[in-house]
Amino acid sequence: MGIHIAVCIKRTPSSTSVAIDESGQIQTAGLPHGINPFDEYAIEEALRIKEKLEGSKVTIISAGAPESEDVVKAALALGADEGVVVTDPAFDGSDTMVTSLILSKTVEKLGDVKLILFGKQTNDGESGHMTALVGARLGRPSISAVRKVTDIDADSITVQRLMDDGADTLKLNLPAVVGVTKEINEPRLPSLKGKMRAKKAAIPKWGAGDIGVDAAVVGKDASPTGVVKMEPVPARTAGTAITGETPEELAKNLVEKLKETKFI
Amino acid sequence: MAYEGKGVWCVGEVRHGDLSPSLFELITAGRIIADARSETLTAVLIGKGVAAKADEVAARGADKILVLEHDALDQLVDEAHTGALTAAAGTEKPRTLLFSASVYGRSVAPRVAVALGGAVASDASALTVTDGKLTLERSAFGSAVISTVAVNAADGPEVVTTAPMAFERSGTSETKAEVTQAAVDPASWTQNTEFVSFSADESKEIDLGGAEKIVSGGRGLGNADNFSLIRDLAKSLGAAVGASRAVVDSGWIPYKHQVGLTGRQVRPRLYVACGISGQIQHLAGMKSSDVIVAINTDADCPMMKLATYSVKGDLTQIIPAIVSEIDKVRGSSNGS
Known part of the structure; x- marks a missing residue:
């Protein structure tokens, strides 16, 4: 029996060579954007589950700028069935806590979603919190750092979670929210047929009203945290080149430095 | 109704009987807030x-010290740990909860923040309290940017994770903390997760996240067999073993050793990069290390350019020479 899977993806800058303007805000306009690389593993895992559980459906959710349509289409080209862009000027400046409200309301509006997948983190904000936030918002179990789905049926999913000292195996009743690592799979490339289908697909855009969220509880002012400023990380200054004519001399001179700095 | 909390909680992580030293980093971070x-x-x-x-x-x-003790909390079941912490915090009303930004912290801290109607921020590498208001610094965009984030939790506590190794571990104090127990009742939470099993890592290697020293290997090693050089040097230095994405993707070493944007972000005191040219994704994962040593045949690669100490040469010759030099130095200092 098939299940409805939602994959939450984000459109992010493909490069981290971002500029910061005089007001301390990051400027990403004009940079190439794409699917947050970590999300590609979540999309792939959804497609694999769909292939395993016949009759399943994969819906892509992307909250952000209207241009997020591009990444939803890219996911459709890979084989996702449907997609939606959740966008509203009222959402601007939402922090992770408020974004999790927007995503969970979107999942609720889809109605019959049994499994919600996320990538490990985004390559811009990098919090890695969205899996647990959305799980808590929905009042459903969540699990992060998943490196393997060992079993899934219409009622439960069993997964392996990578921990510092080994791997935990846990079984979660569906609906559940799962965050995956890159170890979980090898994402496929889009097919020509998929690209053609994605190009023609109409992607609905949902605003605050569509997902039943009051504009007063989203956006910058409603967010309990906010970015005050951003600064480029100062570059490390060049250090000392260790000299020596032979490997032994180089080793001796390096170890001397490591002794001075108390590492040996 | 506005939330009126007081006090800082530093949530420790105990895995299979071992307390993570990250708790002592949280205490250092927490002192900044509590003292202010x-x-x-x-x-x-x-x-x-x-x-x-x-x-x-x-x-x-x-x-x-507050102890939340129950059989139901033996393993990390996210809902159980969240439930127990939420119930205790609901009674005690702390203003701030700190977690390490480990898998544990990323799993539990956000759930606790939602349950208590608070704010959540991640990966703090610095904390400041000004006129009672908390702000933190965190890196973003692949460590290209430092963001300053203001936390304004009106309806619940401030929940913050700190970047591993960003704060010094607290030393010993003269006074001893008083210990109290909090009630834990599994009936107070809904649990839809069942713990099945744990498979321990056989290797017993030092974990990257909390490592003081890391030796990492990359493509420059030439082949998978040469990775044993990295293990030799790591053993000699008492360091954890890291790797670049390229060699993990080539199957020379498992993913859990990968340092970088798609692997682990680390901040050791000493990072030794062997045959790693320093692609931006790798640098994003380690450039906050205190001291960086680069060993490479290419003196102009990015890693050699930013290293504290750069050594130009052939890894297969230089690493064994370093290991034997360390043996020699240790031997003579032991003898004197």
């Missing part, structure tokens, strides 16, 4: 049999 607001700092121990860990924590700078 003249509040108390509580170390929280949560799990099964964790009361036995109170002695390890008592004289490390916390004012109090």
Whole structure:
């Protein structure tokens, strides 16, 4: 029996060579954007589950700028069935806590979603919190750092979670929210047929009203945290080149430095 | 109704009987907040049999220790740990909860923040309290940017994770923290997760996240067999073993050793990069290390350019020479 899977993806800058303007805000306009690389593993895992559980459906959710349509289409080209862009000027400046409200309301509006997948983190904000936030918002179990789905049926999913000292195996009743690592799979490339289908697909855009969220509880002012400023990380200054004519001399001179700095 | 909390909680992580030293980093971070607001700092121990860990924590700078002890908390079941912490925090009303930004922290901290209607921020590498208001610094965009984030939790506590190794571990204090127990009742939470099993890592290697020293290997090693050189040097230095994405993707070493944007972000005191040219994704994961040593045949690669100490040469010759030099140095210092 098939299940409805939602994959939450984000459109992010493909490069981290971002500029910061005089007001301390990051400027990403004009940079190439794409699917947050970590999300590609979540999309792939959804497609694999769909292939395993016949009759399943994969819906892509992307909250952000209207241009997020591009990444939803890219996911459709890979084989996702449907997609939606959740966008509203009222959402601007939402922090992770408020974004999790927007995503969970979107999942609720889809109605019959049994499994919600996320990538490990985004390559811009990098919090890695969205899996647990959305799980808590929905009042459903969540699990992060998943490196393997060992079993899934219409009622439960069993997964392996990578921990510092080994791997935990846990079984979660569906609906559940799962965050995956890159170890979980090898994402496929889009097919020509998929690209053609994605190009023609109409992607609905949902605003605050569509997902039943009051504009007063989203956006910058409603967010309990906010970015005050951003600064480029100062570059490390060049250090000392260790000299020596032979490997032994180089080793001796390096170890001397490591002794001075108390590492040996 | 506005939330009126007081005090800082530092939530410790106990895995299979071992207390993570990250708790002592949280205590250092927590002291900044507690001292600025003249509040108390509580170390929280949560799990099964964790009361036995109170002695390890008592004289490390916390004012109090709160123990949340229950069989249901033996393993990390996210809903259970969230439920127990939420119930205790609902009673005690701390203003701030600190977690390490480990898998544990990323799993539990956001759930606790939602349950208590608070704010959540991640990966703090610095904390400041000004006029009672908390701000933190965190890196973003692949460590290209430092963001300053203001936390304004009106309806619940501030929940913050700190970047591993960003704060020094607290030293021993003269005063001993008083220990209290909090009630834990599994009936107070809904649980839709069943713990099945744990498979321990056989290798018993030092974990990257909390490592003081890391030796990493990359493509420059030439082949998978040469990775043994990295293990030799790591053993000699007492370091954890890291790797670049390229060699993980080539199957020379498992993913859990990968340092970089798509692997682990680390901040050791010493990072030795062997045959790693320094692609931006790798640098994003390690460039906050205190001292970086680069060993490479290409003196112009990015890693050699930013290293504290750069050594130009052939890894297969230089690494064995370093290992034997360390043996020699240790031998002579032991003898004297």
